[in-house]
Amino acid sequence: MAWALSSKKIKVLLLESGPAYDPFKDYLLDKPQWEQTDFPYKANSKGKYSFGQMQELDKRFADFETFNHVLGKLFKTGIRATGTYGHVKGVGGTTLMYSGEAHRMNPEAMKMKSRFQAAADWPFDYKELEPYYCIAEQIVGVAGPTADDAKRYRSKPYPLPPHRPSYGSSKIQAGCRKLGMNFVSNSLGILSAPYDGRPPCNYCGGCNRGCQRTDKGSVDRTFIPKAVATGYCTLRAGCQVTGIEAGDNDRIKSVSYVDSKGNIQQVSGRIVVVSCGAIETPRLLLASSGRHAPDGLCNESGMVGKNFMETLYAITSALHDERLASYRAASADIICWDYNNPDAIKDVIGGCRFSAATAEAGFAGPLNYALRVAKGWGKGHKEQMRQTFGNVISVAAIGEFLPNTKSYIDLDPAAKDASGIPIARINTYNTEMDLMRLRFMMETSRQILFSSGAGKIIEQISTYDSFTSSHVFGTCRMGKDSRDSVLNAYCQSHRWKNLFVVDASVFPSSGGGESPSLTIEALAIRTAGYIAENKST
């Protein structure tokens, strides 16, 4: 958004709550202790949140509980564990630790209401968004397959050729062929060739730990420096917005924030754009209640925070007989879209996708093998290390999540942050339909692994028994009807005409496992165009 506006010579003040990262100093991939830390969080680079009542586990799906063959069953209470909202507060946001997946929505998954009476329809179709996907792909430098995608029309080829599958992923690819499934090169915001002054990937498998080489197209390496370079964008890191003040005439008057030195500041602008993600954005809007908006800002429909969609996710890992050195790879280098359509899974509404995920699963180096793969202690453990190191392959599955009345974000009635603002409370619930989809995802993941030549399943992680989400959606959804949505088709508040929201909270449906970052970027570029064309907004 900042890039799209500033490149149109519109002045932008970008307030980022978290710190800036220097890949060369802050990331650890060239250090001996690289594996001791996942993503190197800095002070104030994680938001605070709490959870509402977690659901009792449905024992019919107990086969899908999280376990590791060294650690055993990880969650034993019979109640779904609270887990983690995986995100980064910082310049570049969660793209700092994402796998680089650059996906377009499946057009079929944008009409869930009219087709299945589930979720909501997007207020426009895929064709409307397609040109903006092309722009975003150019900025990021997406590497993708050369073959046509039957599900997603594209007007331009990917900027870069696809990555070759890693040796480990090639085993998964071959195994899938035996099942009649088709794994293709994933479209990744990871450079397969030099591009825009950045070097190509060297396949270290460390995408989720922060890309030290800068080949991953995280926002801090792509859109933000380009925005600042226009001379029209000012970036202020470490500035926590504490409230948005509404004024008369249905317009936003100002934004309050605490700057990096702890001083309270207030700033006004012609347009205010909120991009804090599907948990923090509703929190900020709900916390910004006042005389003009007693139930929270933009909440005339009562929909702010509702329709929360989380990540329906499973990752299954197994030991292969062959020496693979499977830690050598770009994250999620191959993907299977065969079950991505919302009607692709028998008796289930909502699709899913499968991807190679050995790096994402964290089987990236000796330490993880020592803790999660080799059993026992003493000489036996060392021998197992020698026999198994590099032999794990993992398959991840992400599926559609359908909104339900028990999944929503609200303000914690008791807990507040350092500024005295209530923190977000995550209320999460998996319906039977979600669990049936998850069952298909996990059973198929196992079949893929076995068909790929892997033997024993050594680890299974699923959102059945633990909330674990990076992809979160829906809490300020777009729609044509102001009675059941928060924003119009241009991500503009139905009431507050100078207030926009651009993040995945605007998604009316989650899609069938597509990673959302490219769609967020495309939506931002489209919305910026609308703002530029409607300067009287």
Place this chain on the structure above:
Amino acid sequence: MTVVSAIRTSSIYNGGRAIFSRRVFLRIVAGAGVCGLSLILAGKTVLHNDPAAENNQTIKDFLDILIPEDGSPSASQLGIDKIVIDEINRNKDLLELTGKFFVWLEAASKKAFGTGRFSRLNDSQRQQIVAEAAESAEGTVPRTFFYVILRGAFYHYYANPLSWKYLSYNGPPQPVGFPDQAEPPRLS
């Protein structure tokens, strides 16, 4: 998408959370201050002639049973004992757990081999005692200590590049990466 945080490699000493809940851990260490053998890793209590050295030696010997030399270095050969002892001394919960474990260790060694000093046992005897700790009932002091220290030892040992060459691992991942990723591995 990143992997579930339930199986993290970090925070190994944070109450042993990867294996034991914080609640279980605290229940185990509660009351450790009244146990018979006070912790002397920092040399605070006189039990033997040189108590700090005696207990540090016990930790070192315990770690070398967990990670022995077998052509590749033992834990202490990579200095893991010093790191672990330092972490025990800096973590009150772990310090108390270690105190309780030493009580158990002394009793178990005495019962099995007639001496309370683990360091005076031979390698086979030490292995027997360590196995007893590992196989103790879930939630007990010896089992908790065993797994917390085991994971802590692995956490540091396998972050040392000197342990990697025995696995044909050419890390760390950067700056070279693995440009041969599409090919079968060339194993040394």
